[in-house]
Amino acid sequence: MFKKKGLACLLTLCLLIISLFAMAPMAMAKSDNHLTIATTTSLNDTGLLKKLVPIFEKKYHAQVDVIAVGTGQALEIARKGDADMVMVHSKSQEMEFINQGYGEGRNIFACNHFAIVGPKSNPAHIKGYDLPEIMQAIAKSKSTFISRGDKSGTNTKELSLWKEAGIQPNGSWYLESGTGMGATLMMANEKKAYTLTDKATFWTYEGKDRLPNLTILVDGGKSLLNVYSAIAVNPNKVKGVNYSLAVRFIQFMKDMDTQKIIRNFGKDDYGQPLFIPKILMRKDQLQ
Amino acid sequence: MYEIKGLQKDYEEKRVLDINYLRLEKGKIFGIIGPSGVGKSTLLRILNLLEKPQQGEIYYQGNLVGDNEKERLAYRRSMTMVFQQPTVFNTTVYENIAYGLHIRGERGKKVQEKVSKTLELLDMDGYEKRQALTLSGGEAQRVCLARAVVLDPQVLLLDEPTASLDPYNVGMIEKMVRYLNKEKDTTVICVTHNMFQAKRLAHETMFLWEGKIVEKRATEDFFAQPLDPRTKAFLEGKMIY
């Protein structure tokens, strides 16, 4: 009786210890051909990196770890040297990062446009592309607006829109959700509210019939430009980062073959591509 | 066997034990009687090194029981105690009785033999695999006695061991005590409320009152003609306390 129980315990213990040793190689993997990229959840969730990273890994015999968190957190991780480079879409925060000496320079590799979505009834009667006018209309009508409130790329853009319109959004109509884009859209759907979103997330959720009350009201325009860039962490400021491999990855992102993949990415799933690759971006868009 | 000198024990300002001198010879059965809460159990616990007195010296077989941990453990292992409430371990009867032997590093067939012999003596053949917590009060107390005596102690301390038991169990336990004393020359110190039990078992009986040993004599004389008036009053049930 005791023997059987003891045997089972011993077996489980052995399994655990063996598996621990099996995991050990993973820790040793931090070497010259190991790259850690900190990126944003919205970029990661499009699936673009999932497509591109294996190509890079194969070509350069590298191992790439992608950490997807909020923009603020991605940059903070990079400052601490826990990532070798970042791929984000928030110019003001990127410039701060670079001015602090942590980053070498912005390497734009693609862009797309945000969209303002809202209830089909459109109580604020917004239309067209004059963003300051649009934001003022929303504020004046006190129509419910959901903000990400989390220093994400989307949030940064949203705040700049309010700023350009000369408005400090405040009041019971302005809600800061602190959740991811998908959850924010669902909240906007529930409350029949306006919000700023990237199109990929919107199409994904709309495709699953989760946003019956929402529709895209403002679909582009200069103010809604969303620029993605990659920044290598400055090895002179932060010790222990794999600078050479980061540079190589950034170059890879700008390679013609990669840019072609980016140009076509998303066509199958969304009917139209999700990104405009750098090679197709106009001069005035390269900001 | 024992010489106790100047023993003092206090509980919260109250002096529970105040024994100037006590001598207990080897190989006898001693009965301790007295009112409840007067220190009888405490005395046993102090002898078993389960409690520490404020003051006092214990001499065991001529040697002072000192502060050396190893010596104290060896000393403690030469005696065992059975408490008033049967406190069995949450496991089988066999494991309970074998406990002391396992602690001392004994294993295997020898242990099995000792356990079954002890169970036999207490009329509990075949009880080995029973869960100790499912036993009746009397059976549990017999198990407690079994696990104490299987160790062949030099001294057996009993704290009102049969207080809540039926005559059958009382008889079984007393039978074992007498057997031990006769066959193995075990010294027995038994605290009891039961005068008849003291008369049946003890060679000498003593009366503990307000922490002091008031009287200590051969059992027959103790009961027939108590010398101290307090003893007399207690035995006649006339003592008010």
Added chain:
Amino acid sequence: MQDILAGLKEAVQLLTNLDSQTYQIIFLSLQVSGMAVLLSSLLGIPLGAFISLRNFPGKKILMHLVNTFMGLPPVVIGLVVYLFLSNSGPLGELELLFTPQAMIIAQTILVTPIIAGLTIAALSGVNKNIALAAASLGANSWQVAWTIVKEARYGVLAAIISGFGRAIAEVGSVIMVGGDIEGSTRVMTTAIALQTRMGNFSTALALGLILIVLSFLINLSLYHLTQREGR
């Protein structure tokens, strides 16, 4: 409703199709939380026994501390461990960040107070006379402590099970120190968070269902091991 039913269906599909990603995630979850609970038990049970059975100055304060740490938010633990293991932190040299080992460390810190606290509770429920009985039979203080732990073994086992439940179900700390990296640090809970965020609710539910069933099976087998004693 629809999502839940779809989730059930997908759960069965994921398991029967022997989807390697799913199995890798399941396996890693068990490894990380299993190892964490093992380490937490090795630390927490003796700690709990020490606090419960010995008297020393500051005993009450220590007990309050243990109770407080039982309720530490996983996210906070994750953040603190992250700061320690970060390249710019004191233990950066070890290069443990974003590895399963870091996740084990974080979960061990999370679970040890739980096991310690529940062990203390289990041991204080043991009859005080047990210690006396054990000592009177010749046990030294280590043996008495061990005997008391054995008396409370069902309570201690419950402590371990609670610890495991907490570990396998938490996401806050493993996501911070592990990074939810596909193929190396993605576990069930982080995968569920990811699927939810991406809007794949039925997949998220499917994984959640698998997690629940897994926990149930583990609980069942742990209790079965103890059943043999006829309890």
